[in-house]
Amino acid sequence: MGFFARHNVLSRFRPKAWARRALLAALLAALFLPACDSRDQRYTASIIGPFDTVTFLVGYARSQRAFDGYASVVFGQLEELHRLYDIFNAYEGLDNLYAVNAMAGVAPVKVERALLDMLLAAREAHEISGGMNNPAMGAVLRIWHDHRARGIESPQDATLPSIDALLAAAAHVSMSDLIIDEAAGTVFLRDPGMSLDVGSVGKGFAAGLAMEAAARAGMRSALLSVGGHVVALGPPRGRDHWNVAVENPLAGAEGQPDNLDIVALAGGTVSVSGAYIRFFEVAGQSFGHIIDPRTLMPAALYSQVVVVHPESWVADAVSTALFILPREEGLALARAAGAEALWIDFDGNWHYTPGYARLSSALP
Secondary structure: OOOOOOOHHOOOOOOOOOHHHHHHHHHHHHHOOOOOOOOOEEEEEEOOOOOOEEEEEEEOOHHHHHHHHHHHHHHHHHHHHHHHHHHOOEEEEEOOHHHHHOOOOOOOOOHHHHHHHHHHHHHHHHHHHOOOOOOOOOHHHHHHHHHHHHHHOOOOOOOOOOOOHHHHHOOOHHHHHHHEEEEOEEEEEEEOOOEEEOOOOHHOOOOHHHHHHHOOOOOEEEEEEEOOOEEEEEEOOOOEEEEEEOOOOOOOOOOOOOOOEEEEEOEEEEEEEEEOOOOEOHHHHHHHHEEEEOOOOOOOEEEEEEEEOHHHHHHHHHHHHHHHOOHHHHHHHHHHHEEEEEEEEEOEEEOOOOHHHHEEEOOO
16 A cells, blocks of 8 residues: 655645544544434534534434534533643633643642543553653643744744753653642642643543533434544444544545545544644655654654544543554554554555454455
8 A cells, every 4th residue: 555655745735724634534434324223313513613623423313403402512511621621721710721831830720620530541641651642741842833833824934943942841741740639629730840731632531521421411322523533422223333434644636535444433432643634844844743752853653543442532642652652662552552553654554453454444
């Protein structure tokens, strides 16, 4: 399946194409949904906003009104959690991650349980990934975010961060300085130079909570895509799995299919990390958004990593870590975490766990 070289792939995508790609992935997932119980009908809904991406819900309900009620629960939960996990904006009357970062080295912040639980998951993600998934890297990631934003807004003026600035920020990324007091319901960053960025676990955690809320509301069969992070509630009645499309980074180019694979998902999550998502270019070279904590530079081993796991936040966290790690180390992590995975390198070669092959329609 040789189909691309690294820089050619990344340069095909222009900034803000993320919305089109995310919606395409969600629509593909919907197109491959099987039929359900004849008493229910299939309905769809979408929203743009939470977690700065396109969210798409497809599911079965007795009526449009019933489905709209489920969609309201899901989207409302995602909007609430987006504000809670936001590191860039303050909201009146809400102590969110922005507030936690602002109080670094000053005082603990009392937070809502949904934020506390997500940070506990983030701490576990750091442990199971051997530090490759580090939510305490906010100071480093903010530098890269600012350079990426300027590079996207004004490509001719794009620059890379200085290594001195990155090393200075990297002195404030120890997870031991994240103090979570469950009894008091507080979070404290002991290092005043530290900040949190939960982009590698927050969206997955939120998507999982949103589907749990839908289930409590009575929804029994649905598929949720938050920027291509797909969570299944079910499986659908009448079949033993959903069919979830894995998008092709080159979709839209002449002769390229819209998707590379169809994954059979009986429940749980499909999470994708890609070099073609949220990148910018400097002197003709592309730099992605997933930063290797060892080098402080964007990871550049793969074009795409796909992870399947029963737990939404684990899939999110592991896909990020596998995108950074060499394949043998990543394979060991996938096994330890109970995840199935696919790695696609920049020569178009596929590497995968045996369990992933059993879920894939593209593999023998």
